[in-house]
Amino acid sequence: MQLGIDDADETDENLRLDPLAEELRSRRQTLDWTQDRLARQLGCSESLVAHWEAGRRTPSIQFCKLLDQALSTNGLFERFRSDKPFAPHFNKAAKAEQRAIRIEEFSPVFVPGLLQTPDYAREVFRGGRLRSPKDELDKKVVRRVARGKILDSEEVESLFIVSETVLLLNVGGPQVMAHQLAHLRAMVRAGVTSVQVVPHAQGNQGAATALSA
Numbered sequence: 001m002q003l004g005i006d007d008a009d010e011t012d013e014n015l016r017l018d019p020l021a022e023e024l025r026s027r028r029q030t031l032d033w034t035q036d037r038l039a040r041q042l043g044c045s046e047s048l049v050a051h052w053e054a055g056r057r058t059p060s061i062q063f064c065k066l067l068d069q070a071l072s073t074n075g076l077f078e079r080f081r082s083d084k085p086f087a088p089h090f091n092k093a094a095k096a097e098q099r100a101i102r103i104e105e106f107s108p109v110f111v112p113g114l115l116q117t118p119d120y121a122r123e124v125f126r127g128g129r130l131r132s133p134k135d136e137l138d139k140k141v142v143r144r145v146a147r148g149k150i151l152d153s154e155e156v157e158s159l160f161i162v163s164e165t166v167l168l169l170n171v172g173g174p175q176v177m178a179h180q181l182a183h184l185r186a187m188v189r190a191g192v193t194s195v196q197v198v199p200h201a202q203g204n205q206g207a208a209t210a211l212s213a
Contacts, residue, residue: 020052020058020059020077020080020081021052021053021054021055022117022118022119022179023076023077023080023118023141024052024053024059024067024077025053026118026119027071027073028053028071031071035049035050035053038070038071041066041070042063042066042067042070043066044063058081059077059081060081061078061081064077064078064080064081065077065078073138074134074135074138076138076142079139079142080142080146097114097147097150098147098150100150100156101155101156101157102156102157102158103150103151103156103157103158103159104158104159104160104161105158105159105160105161106160106161106162106198107160107161107162107163107166108162108163108165108166109163109165109166109169110124110166110169110171111162111166111171111180111184112160112162113144113147113148114147114148114150114151114158114160115148115151115160115183115184115187115193115195116144116145116148116180117145117176117179117180117183118141118145119172119176119179119180120171120172120176120177120179120180121140121141121144121145122137122141122172123171123172123176124171125137125140125141127171151187151192151193152192158192158193158194159193159194159195159196160193160194160195160196161195161196161197161198162195162196162197162198163197163198163200164197164198164199164200165200166197167181167197
């Protein structure tokens, strides 16, 4: 069964935002700041902040440092712009993933990591058995979102199969789930990846990933 999500008013281009843009908007709104207030904190124009949040432009490393200071994010945005998004101890599986030309994954509970939005990933990590300090949680989110950039490569083919549970499990609340499902729909409709859903009637299966290099 092919993934189908009801149409929304936004265009696919707007739904499939850059992870940095999504994180920036989320952090600003959490503080209940307007784009104008953030712009004044950074010493830039409100329109520039709007461009960043829409994914039309990417802040320079200098502005990322200023964003971290203004939003008290402890280097989060600077890490988004880093050329080395993975921690030195990052496992071999993730490195093999970055070399793959075809990725196939079945996920029975959560949206596959490569397809997760920052907010969804954060909620998944928060629900883990081992709770992480906020700074470490941010690092995990950055690394997970950075992994997903491999799907932007035209040389990589991918197929993700999820159980029906993945679409019904409420992770992080209605807003987080709505954004995550819209992100999935946008990626599928843009031809970035393929997503299929296994109905409950087919029974439960364990998670599995296959990489072809």
